[in-house]
Amino acid sequence: MEETQATGLLREIRDAQARQIELQTQALELQRQHLEAYRTQLDRVERINDRAEALQDRAGRTMRIAAWLGVPLLLVIALLLWPYLRQQFWGL
Secondary structure, three states: OHHHHHHHHHHHHHHHHHHHHHHHHHHHHHHHHHHHHHHHHHHHHHHHHHHHHHHHHHHHHHHHHHHHHHHHHHHHHHHHHHHHHHHHHHOO
């Protein structure tokens, strides 16, 4: 009888270990899926970041061009308006 109880106990231990291994395998698979999803999101974020940096570069170049063209243009307009404004406000 003693041997039968030991055998039953060993079977329970074996079954519990097999179940534990099965649960660990499922957990590892879930972790693999999460890691793959993370990698996919990271790749997407990197692509979006690269596009944003390219847009910022283009915007910076456009602003530099606008400044090089706009400041002299405003100066010319101010110089052309100066006689008119002088006459209007100071009556000279």
